[in-house]
Amino acid sequence: MKKIMFVxxxxxSFTLSAMDHQGVFFKNLKDGQTVSKEVTIEFGVKGxxxxxxxKLKDGTGHFHLIIDKEPAAxxxxxxADEHHIHYGKGQKQDAVTLEPGxxxxxxxxxxxxxxxxxxxxxxxxxxxxK
Ligand SMILES: [Cu+2]
Numbered sequence: 001m002k003k004i005m006f007v008x009x010x011x012x013s014f015t016l017s018a019m020d021h022q023g024v025f026f027k028n029l030k031d032g033q034t035v036s037k038e039v040t041i042e043f044g045v046k047g048x049x050x051x052x053x054x055k056l057k058d059g060t061g062h063f064h065l066i067i068d069k070e071p072a073a074x075x076x077x078x079x080a081d082e083h084h085i086h087y088g089k090g091q092k093q094d095a096v097t098l099e100p101g102x103x104x105x106x107x108x109x110x111x112x113x114x115x116x117x118x119x120x121x122x123x124x125x126x127x128x129x130k
Contacts, residue, residue, distance in 0.1 A: 022047030024063070024107045024123050027093075031125040037100065039129075041065065042093040043107055048121070053088035056112040061121075063087040064114075065094065066106035074118030078110050086114065098129045 027042035029035065043063045051060040069083040078084055087094065109121035116122070 022120065024109045024121055026105070026107055026123060026125055029105070029125060029127060032128070033125075034128040034130060035098070036130050038095065038097050040093060040095045041105070043087070044092075045109055045121075048109060048117075050090050050092060051112065052090045053086070053112050053114060061109050061111045061117060062090055063092070064106075064108040064110055065096070066108055067096075067098070068104050069106075071106045071108045071119075071122045071124065072110070072116035074116050076116050077114045078108060078116060080114075088114075098127075100129045103127055103129050 023046060025044045025046075027044040029039075029041060043065075045063070047059075049060045050062060051057065053062050064078045064087065065085045066078070067083050067085075072078045078086065080086055085094065085096075104124060104126050106122060106124040108116060110116050
């Protein structure tokens with residue numbers, strides 16, 4: 001009986017730790033990294049499926065890259081301007097040109113109507129652009 005309980009406990013701790021790792025991340029960039037002006041940025045997500053914008057379906061959405069602006073709060077529509085780029089076709093990477101200096105990059109996942117899914121689905125890093 002003890003052994004079974006142990007196995008069950010182990011199973012749940014694995015499940016919980018797997019859930020903890022849900023979120024979005026820059027696949028090829030690290031916080032503090034130095035990059036050249038023209039850089040291809042790869043987007044990653046765990047726990048959501050990437051779909052084109054337009055349809056609302058739980059567990060799906062698309063990426064946004066936010067440059068030098070704060071992420072949209074949960075439930076708010078991500079603006080569309082030169083600081084907020086939508087990947088509404090379901091793109092998982094982009095080649096961007098950044099201004100030299102310190103740039104704050106935020107990867108934000110939002111639903112089919114571009115509404116932020118909150119902090120859990122957001123990652124912000126700073127890069128040094130040469
Ligand atoms: Cu969008």
